[in-house]
Amino acid sequence: PITDELQRLTEEGNDEIRAKAMLNLVRHGQMDDELIGTAARMLDSGTKHVVYAGLLALTSLPSAPEGIIRSFNRGFMRSLQSCDYEFVGIYSMAINRWYENAEDNLQNMLQENSPEYLDMAMEALENVREQLVEQG
Secondary structure, three states: OHHHHHHHHOOOOOHHHHHHHHHHHHHOOOOOHHHHHHHHHHOOOOOHHHHHHHHHHHHOOOOOOHHHHHHHHHHHHHHHHOOOHHHHHHHHHHHHHHOOOHHHHHHHHHOOOOHHHHHHHHHHHHHHHHHHHHHO
16 A cells, blocks of 8 residues: 555655655665656656656666656756766666666767767766776
């Protein structure tokens, strides 16, 4: 019943409640297909902590769910365009986890339409990997 209520709260109108409910569900490992869709929609929010909650939820997944790639890529591009290094790092963490060859993925995503962001994205990916080595 608590999980059901938290899932309901992720659709709440209050952004703080939505974000906190999502983070609690992630912390307790309650990501299902419906919640993944909700997290992907949160990436398009104009509220930073809602985007953060959705992004952390998606980053917790071992692989990229098919239906969220467009939302994920749009959010990643917004972070690159606004030079939001915190979010660029979190997006890069997900890319590193989800793709065997993350560098190729970034090049495919950015080379043609937004090559000016490729260096920033590659640097963020390298930073993520360095942090993982330090933690490991």
